[in-house]
Amino acid sequence: MTDSKSNWTAAGHDVSDSIELNPETAVLAAAINLPSGFALIAEDPEFGPAISMGMAKVEKLLRDAIANSDPLIDATSRHLVEAGGKRVRPLLVLLTALLGEGINDEVIKAAAIVELTHLATLYHDDVMDSAPMRRGAPTAHEVWGNSVAILAGDLIFARASVFGAELGTEAVKWQARTFERLCLGQLHESIGPHENEDAIAHHIQVISDKTASLLATSGAYGANFGGCPQFIDVLREYGEKVGVAFQVADDVIDIASKEAESGKTPGTDLREGVPTLPILLLRQAARDGDEAAQAAVALVEADLSTDEALAVAVAAVAAHPATAEAWNVARRWADDAIAVLAPLPEGTIKQALISFADAVVTREA
Numbered sequence: 001m002t003d004s005k006s007n008w009t010a011a012g013h014d015v016s017d018s019i020e021l022n023p024e025t026a027v028l029a030a031a032i033n034l035p036s037g038f039a040l041i042a043e044d045p046e047f048g049p050a051i052s053m054g055m056a057k058v059e060k061l062l063r064d065a066i067a068n069s070d071p072l073i074d075a076t077s078r079h080l081v082e083a084g085g086k087r088v089r090p091l092l093v094l095l096t097a098l099l100g101e102g103i104n105d106e107v108i109k110a111a112a113i114v115e116l117t118h119l120a121t122l123y124h125d126d127v128m129d130s131a132p133m134r135r136g137a138p139t140a141h142e143v144w145g146n147s148v149a150i151l152a153g154d155l156i157f158a159r160a161s162v163f164g165a166e167l168g169t170e171a172v173k174w175q176a177r178t179f180e181r182l183c184l185g186q187l188h189e190s191i192g193p194h195e196n197e198d199a200i201a202h203h204i205q206v207i208s209d210k211t212a213s214l215l216a217t218s219g220a221y222g223a224n225f226g227g228c229p230q231f232i233d234v235l236r237e238y239g240e241k242v243g244v245a246f247q248v249a250d251d252v253i254d255i256a257s258k259e260a261e262s263g264k265t266p267g268t269d270l271r272e273g274v275p276t277l278p279i280l281l282l283r284q285a286a287r288d289g290d291e292a293a294q295a296a297v298a299l300v301e302a303d304l305s306t307d308e309a310l311a312v313a314v315a316a317v318a319a320h321p322a323t324a325e326a327w328n329v330a331r332r333w334a335d336d337a338i339a340v341l342a343p344l345p346e347g348t349i350k351q352a353l354i355s356f357a358d359a360v361v362t363r364e365a
Helices: 025-031 040-045 047-068 071-081 088-097 103-129 142-143 145-165 170-192 199-225 229-255 268-272 276-288 291-300 306-321 322-340 350-359
Strands: none
Touching: 040 047, 040 142, 040 229, 040 350, 047 071, 047 088, 047 145, 047 276, 071 103, 071 142, 071 145, 088 103, 088 199, 088 229, 088 350, 103 142, 103 170, 103 199, 142 170, 142 268, 145 170, 145 291, 170 199, 199 276, 229 268, 229 276, 229 291, 229 306, 229 350, 268 306, 276 291, 276 322, 291 306, 306 322
């Protein structure tokens, strides 16, 4: 009698040591769409192909890592990987590795670690937020229920940890510290600021932990495994600051953009009661006696279940200077990210990192 367990694919097991692309999977390279801000890389005759092929290998490794012979586990694990995404975190790993010796198998694994860690958090976040959709598809908990979605997230994180173990103790430590920050950020967001704690400073710390920490680790991984350890601290700080700028910009896009431009329904965060920076600045202005802010806060705190009420609240918040101030905050974080790149050698990679920081706060989506 055959032990059925022997037919299961354990986390990270049975994944080929080779990350080379065969003719069928090599076509992934041609399908890589770099996010806004990376045009310099896409157009570069040397770095463009290196990034495209590197990202195709990351994509292959992601799919190999989550594959499972159990149909349900395989389907739940693949759910978000196959839904796509910008892949900003693994891209940052590959890009920063090009400051050193270039993209090797260790760099590819490091890139897979950060994306798998990110995907694991999305499964959990969607359960906590009762989110119905993610990347244009029903969320995992909507399809299979909360328990399966949570365990799928745990499984994906376990597979990221296996790759970390293969890269050594330093990689494991960085990933563990990052995951700790991701959890702390979520906990602090759920708990809210303590009495007498500044709500805006609390919010910045939350997004620093929830969003920026993984981008910071991405930059550090690229420098470490790409053979330029002298830039680890610079690129970790860059990722941290870009991450805060990225999330603050998202806060504003939720209010200020048009759905046709951003692909997002304006006011989603408002309706869900998410404490974003424009709303925190608006409340601060209201407490300081700003009548327009007080009127806008009243609209925000009203019943937003109808699209009409939500649209009115969104318009009021977007028109208030608090929203423009939030954009300025994002711009300052992006500028600070650019400033920390000063020690890097001049060239295409540095310019691409600068362009990406700029794009974070000028994008529509």
